[in-house]
Structure formats: C-alpha cells, structure tokens
Amino acid sequence: MNWKNIWELIKINILYSNPQALTNIQRRQARKPNKNLSSYKSVIRQQVSVAVLFIFIYAYMFLNIDYRHSKGYFSFQIAMFILIAIVSGFTTLFAVFYDSNDTKLYLPLPVKESEVYIAKVMSSQGGSLPFLMPIIPLSMIAYLQLSNPILAVFGTLINFLIALLLSNAISILLVYFIGQMLVKSPYKKTISTVLMVVSTLLAVGVVFYLSSQSNNNSIQGNTSIQMPLLPYFRGFIDVIINPLSTASLLNFWLGLLVLAGLLLLIKRVIIKNYFKQFLSIQATKAHKRKKVRNTKNQTLSQTLRRHHLSTIKDGTLILQTYLMPLIFVFAFLAPSLSRGGLTLSGISNSFFGVALLLGVMFGNLISASANTFLAVGISLEKDNYIFLKTLPISFKKFLISKFLTLSTIQLSIPIIIYLLVGLFLLKTPIILIVSFSIGTALAALITGQILYWRDYRLLNLTWQNVTQLFSRGIGQWFSFITLMAVIIGGSMLTALSIILALQTSALIISFILTLLILALLAPIQLFIYHRFWKKLI
Structure with a gap:
C-alpha cells in the first residue's frame, strides 16, 4: 500500500467532505488574490480547531460531576457522543463515496482500490471527530476519579480509539448497505435522501429519549446523577473498575471482539467491492428510464x-x-x-x-x-x-x-x-x-x-x-x-x-x-x- 498515494487522495477528498468550508476559503482567496491559500490545509486547520474547541467546552461541563456515583450517566454520555458521531460520519462518508465525482477518475490510474477507500474514510473524519472529542475529557475526568493517573491516561486513549473505530465501522457498514440498495434501484437521490433524514431523526429521537430518562432520575447533591447503566457502553467504565469482572467481559471484551469482526468484514468484503459497487450504481443511473407523466390535463x-x-x-x-x-x-x-x-x-x-x-x-x-x-x-x-x-x-x-x-x-x-x-x-x-x-x-x-x-x-x-x-x-x-x-x-x-x-x-x-x-x-x-x-x- 502506497501511503504517498493515500495522502494525495486525502487532499482531494477532504474538499468533498466539507464543501461549505471550501466555499468560505474560495471567498477569502477572492478577497485576497495575492495571498497563497492552501485549500486542504485550511480545511484541516478548521476541523482541528473545532475538535480542540469541543474538548475544552465539554471538559468544563464534566468537571463538577462525580462519576464514582454516576456510572450510568457516564454510559449515557458515551452512547450519546458515539451515536451523534455515527450519524455525522454517515452523512459525510456518503457524500464522499457517492456524491463526489472523482471516483471514476481513479479507475484508469495506478492506484489500488484499498488506497482510494482508506483515503476517503480518513478524509471524512472531520464530520464525526468533533463529536467524539468530548469523550477524551469525559474519560479522563471519570478515570482519574476511579483509578490512578497512568491508568486514566492509558484507558482514555484506548477507549477513544475504540469509540473512533466503532463509529466509523458502523457508518461504513451503513454506507455500504445503502450502496447495495442503490445498485438495485435507479432512484439513488430519493433513497439517499430518505435514509439520511430517517437516520438523523432516529438519532435525535434516541438522544431526546435518553435525555428524558436522565430527567426521570434523582439528582443526589450537586455532583451525582443517577441513571441506569446502558449495555455495552457501560463497558467503557467497567473495564477501568475491574477488567476481569463479568460486566467487563460482557460489555467490553465481547464488544471488542464484535468490533474486530466488523473491521475484518470491512477489510475483506466492503473495501474489495467498492469499485464494483460504484460502477454498478453508475450503470444503474445510466440505464434509468424516465417515467413519462401525462401532463396534458394539468394546469x-x-x-x-x-x-x-x-x-x-x-x-x-x-x-x-x-x-x-x-x-x-x-x-x-x-x-x-x-x-x-x-x-x-x-x-x-x-x-x-x-x-x-x-x-x-x-x-x-x-x-x-x-x-x-x-x-x-x-x-x-x-x-x-x-x-x-x-x-x-x-x-x-x-x-x-x-x-x-x-x-x-x-x-x-x-x-x-x-x-x-x-x-x-x-x-x-x-x-x-x-x-x-x-x-x-x-x-x-x-x-x-x-x-x-x-x-x-x-x-x-x-x-x-x-x-x-x-x-x-x-x-x-x-x-x-x-x-x-x-x-x-x-x-x-x-x-x-x-x-x-x-x-x-x-x-x-x-x-x-x-x-x-x-x-x-x-x-x-x-x-x-x-x-x-x-x-x-
């Protein structure tokens, strides 16, 4: 795998992942034509700035919570951030994989299918990463209250990586299965629109449901919030308390095994079929028959x-x-x-x-x-x-x-x-x-x-x-x-x-x-x- 090719592909696709930011940069370039602005670097700087800003904003919000007595609330927060990241990542990935016009240009070039796919995934991180960044201060604060500093730092980095891989794996699977639907149907725009709307509304509905559940629970003192522990997401705190407990085995280690299976599926099935799937969608669009409506009697x-x-x-x-x-x-x-x-x-x-x-x-x-x-x-x-x-x-x-x-x-x-x-x-x-x-x-x-x-x-x-x-x-x-x-x-x-x-x-x-x-x-x-x-x- 040629990482130089991947980096060049990332620079191209990162502009497709955030066209709004690109428009702002182009407008700044038009105001200052003599200033040499690198579009992809500007987009990366904007995304990094937003991600860092999210860390400090949420760190201030988490400082006053005692997670030793709020483990359920911790699992709720982890679930909420991962869910929002999945939806944001899904929409960005879908735009980069199917709405951009560059994929067909790579077919005759000496680049591997895996290189194109990895570049597109990495260039799409700006859509979901800001919503995952709060997990870093959240985990650090909670783990410092429950363990020693070394374990807190190590656990924060590992669990953030797991959250990042999980949100990307689910988003990639969603994009792939929707792509399979588009292969069989000429109504690409209608299907993608409906699925994007439904997925986002579903995510928002789940967040509001979880929020309403948190309000049903009593607040003890000023720092302890009582909520039920959410399956799987509780594993992010169970493993710090006792990595060999039954709760850790079921919610963390078993979940880690499932995540490894998803990543293996993506590597062996999804990445290897991307070009084939893309060409099939293009062929479906090319052979789409326009339905002729009878407009004779319409005003x-x-x-x-x-x-x-x-x-x-x-x-x-x-x-x-x-x-x-x-x-x-x-x-x-x-x-x-x-x-x-x-x-x-x-x-x-x-x-x-x-x-x-x-x-x-x-x-x-x-x-x-x-x-x-x-x-x-x-x-x-x-x-x-x-x-x-x-x-x-x-x-x-x-x-x-x-x-x-x-x-x-x-x-x-x-x-x-x-x-x-x-x-x-x-x-x-x-x-x-x-x-x-x-x-x-x-x-x-x-x-x-x-x-x-x-x-x-x-x-x-x-x-x-x-x-x-x-x-x-x-x-x-x-x-x-x-x-x-x-x-x-x-x-x-x-x-x-x-x-x-x-x-x-x-x-x-x-x-x-x-x-x-x-x-x-x-x-x-x-x-x-x-x-x-x-x-x-």
Missing part, C-alpha cells in the same frame, strides 16, 4: 408546483430545514413532559396575546435560517433559471408560485407538530392554540420572504453542493445571530409580558401585545412588497 399551476417540489429533494437541505425548529421544541419540552408535570389546561384565554408573541418567536425559528428551502429556493433552479426566463410565462408569477409552494412545505410540518403538541400533550386551550398558530404563520411568512429576497440578491447558479449556498454573504453568522436574538429576546419579552399580565390585566396586556405585533409586522410586509415583489419583472 400551469400544477405543473409549476410539481417542478418546485422536484428541486428540494436533497437530504441535507431537508434536514437543515426541519431539524432546527423541531429540536428546540422538544429540547425545551422533553424534560417537563417526561415527568408528566407540564400542562397548560388551566391557563386563561386572556393570555392570547402572550400566545401570539410565542408564536412569533417560534415562527422565526422556522424561517430565520440561511439553511432552509426559502433561503436557497431560487438558486436551486441552477441551469433552469435562465431557461425559465425565456418561456412565455411571467417570471414574476413563477417566483411567487415557487415561494408559495416552498413556504407551504416549510411551514406546514412544524406548525402541525406544534399544534399536536399543544393540543394533546400540553392540553392548551383552543383559543391560545389558534393565537399561537397565527403568530407562527405570520412571522414565518415574513421572515421567509426576507430570506427568499436574500437568495434573489445573492443568486448562485453554479453551486456543486447545496451546503455551498448556506454560507453565502454572512449566511452562518446571520443564522446564529438571528437564532440567539430570537431565543434571548423572545424569552425576555415573553417573561416580561407574563409578569405584567399577572400583575395587571391579562386581557389588556394581550390586546396591547397584539396591536404592537401587528404594528411591527405590517410595515415590514409593506417594505418587502415595495422593495422586492413590486420590482420583479
């Missing part, structure tokens, strides 16, 4: 709607659009719901103004991000954009139709989930639910128009990966600042409104809040109309 609106929906079939985009607004809801509610102590059935309908304000807050969480359908919807057209402007249809009507379609898809799922949670879990009065929904819809639509307008101004039709669209302008900073402003500002305004309502009159405060919100949103809508919609041709 123009129906045809456009079908076209708009076809442009958002991207797993990363779907996850980014829906995951954030749903995560915040369940992150806030999961602990209270798990204890069964949260209900809003006794709240008076006079608080409809506060509900409207909360709706505005959550509506912004749905749309105020550069990573959503509306924020990239126009740029998703790519080559179709110029072609559509030549058709005998109003391009303005086309953009309006696209906005209405994408906003309906983007808003409907979160709002429906909010309604179900409010009605059936929180037992919220119907008037408050209606007021909350109106506030959510109004804020989401107005914020969505601002992001849609931003996409029109920062139009990019030459992107290769959808993540490149997320970082345009100050995309990531815009999303972060907006998110913080909504959470902090919205929480403070909501708390202040509740205090005033309790001390004075809830009905009067609600009317004042309603008038203020409408007085704020109306001129914003007029401004958007005159500066954007009215100027479209």
Whole structure:
C-alpha cells in the first residue's frame, strides 16, 4: 500500500467532505488574490480547531460531576457522543463515496482500490471527530476519579480509539448497505435522501429519549446523577473498575471482539467491492428510464408546483430545514413532559396575546435560517433559471408560485407538530392554540420572504453542493445571530409580558401585545412588497 498515494487522495477528498468550508476559503482567496491559500490545509486547520474547541467546552461541563456515583450517566454520555458521531460520519462518508465525482477518475490510474477507500474514510473524519472529542475529557475526568493517573491516561486513549473505530465501522457498514440498495434501484437521490433524514431523526429521537430518562432520575447533591447503566457502553467504565469482572467481559471484551469482526468484514468484503459497487450504481443511473407523466390535463399551476417540489429533494437541505425548529421544541419540552408535570389546561384565554408573541418567536425559528428551502429556493433552479426566463410565462408569477409552494412545505410540518403538541400533550386551550398558530404563520411568512429576497440578491447558479449556498454573504453568522436574538429576546419579552399580565390585566396586556405585533409586522410586509415583489419583472 502506497501511503504517498493515500495522502494525495486525502487532499482531494477532504474538499468533498466539507464543501461549505471550501466555499468560505474560495471567498477569502477572492478577497485576497495575492495571498497563497492552501485549500486542504485550511480545511484541516478548521476541523482541528473545532475538535480542540469541543474538548475544552465539554471538559468544563464534566468537571463538577462525580462519576464514582454516576456510572450510568457516564454510559449515557458515551452512547450519546458515539451515536451523534455515527450519524455525522454517515452523512459525510456518503457524500464522499457517492456524491463526489472523482471516483471514476481513479479507475484508469495506478492506484489500488484499498488506497482510494482508506483515503476517503480518513478524509471524512472531520464530520464525526468533533463529536467524539468530548469523550477524551469525559474519560479522563471519570478515570482519574476511579483509578490512578497512568491508568486514566492509558484507558482514555484506548477507549477513544475504540469509540473512533466503532463509529466509523458502523457508518461504513451503513454506507455500504445503502450502496447495495442503490445498485438495485435507479432512484439513488430519493433513497439517499430518505435514509439520511430517517437516520438523523432516529438519532435525535434516541438522544431526546435518553435525555428524558436522565430527567426521570434523582439528582443526589450537586455532583451525582443517577441513571441506569446502558449495555455495552457501560463497558467503557467497567473495564477501568475491574477488567476481569463479568460486566467487563460482557460489555467490553465481547464488544471488542464484535468490533474486530466488523473491521475484518470491512477489510475483506466492503473495501474489495467498492469499485464494483460504484460502477454498478453508475450503470444503474445510466440505464434509468424516465417515467413519462401525462401532463396534458394539468394546469400551469400544477405543473409549476410539481417542478418546485422536484428541486428540494436533497437530504441535507431537508434536514437543515426541519431539524432546527423541531429540536428546540422538544429540547425545551422533553424534560417537563417526561415527568408528566407540564400542562397548560388551566391557563386563561386572556393570555392570547402572550400566545401570539410565542408564536412569533417560534415562527422565526422556522424561517430565520440561511439553511432552509426559502433561503436557497431560487438558486436551486441552477441551469433552469435562465431557461425559465425565456418561456412565455411571467417570471414574476413563477417566483411567487415557487415561494408559495416552498413556504407551504416549510411551514406546514412544524406548525402541525406544534399544534399536536399543544393540543394533546400540553392540553392548551383552543383559543391560545389558534393565537399561537397565527403568530407562527405570520412571522414565518415574513421572515421567509426576507430570506427568499436574500437568495434573489445573492443568486448562485453554479453551486456543486447545496451546503455551498448556506454560507453565502454572512449566511452562518446571520443564522446564529438571528437564532440567539430570537431565543434571548423572545424569552425576555415573553417573561416580561407574563409578569405584567399577572400583575395587571391579562386581557389588556394581550390586546396591547397584539396591536404592537401587528404594528411591527405590517410595515415590514409593506417594505418587502415595495422593495422586492413590486420590482420583479
């Protein structure tokens, strides 16, 4: 095996593993054309910086926990970090193995199949490694409390390596079996999108479930958290306490044997079949028959709607659009719901103004991000954009139709989930639910128009990966600042409104809040109309 070839392949594939970072580097190069920037080195530096930052952030969080009496909580934390790393690693590996366009270029070159495969795996580590780095301070702190410093350092390094190999092995197996499905089906994009969404939502669901279970357990003092020991993951602490115990044998040594079997399977079966699998997928795509739809009886609106929906079939985009607004809801509610102590059935309908304000807050969480359908919807057209402007249809009507379609898809799922949670879990009065929904819809639509307008101004039709669209302008900073402003500002305004309502009159405060919100949103809508919609041709 030629490690020089592997290193050259790593430098190529590391750019495919993080196209968003590459876009930022290219933008910096454009601002400073005289400065020689190495793209792959810049990406590596960014990934290492994030990984180191995660170590220090989580080390501070773990310092105050007594793991001598919190062994179950330790196993939960290990499970959570490995699970998140598996999902992140899976998505990155899938992009590098099947969404990059370089594999077919290696076929006539004097490079081995194993060299290409190893290079792709190693270049993908930036996607999962940051989520595994917290295991280092977690293990070090726990092992220092349970053993001597030498054993703590040695155990931390060994168990981190095991966690790294385990997360990569499972991610590689997932990618391989999904590749086998793609060999037999021409619907590569649809299958990969569905599986990516399902796997991520499943991981998030498991994390929330484990978090809710931790809230069901008592907290003894300030440093001890009682949780049940999770099978297999408890082995990371059992082996330090007593490496020859039955618990260590079943949860660590047996798990280590299974991991060795997985790595052997990857070496003898998966790596040796990568080129064959890749060529089979390419052949399936080449012989794919396009299903001809009968569009004779369809109206123009129906045809456009079908076209708009076809442009958002991207797993990363779907996850980014829906995951954030749903995560915040369940992150806030999961602990209270798990204890069964949260209900809003006794709240008076006079608080409809506060509900409207909360709706505005959550509506912004749905749309105020550069990573959503509306924020990239126009740029998703790519080559179709110029072609559509030549058709005998109003391009303005086309953009309006696209906005209405994408906003309906983007808003409907979160709002429906909010309604179900409010009605059936929180037992919220119907008037408050209606007021909350109106506030959510109004804020989401107005914020969505601002992001849609931003996409029109920062139009990019030459992107290769959808993540490149997320970082345009100050995309990531815009999303972060907006998110913080909504959470902090919205929480403070909501708390202040509740205090005033309790001390004075809830009905009067609600009317004042309603008038203020409408007085704020109306001129914003007029401004958007005159500066954007009215100027479209």
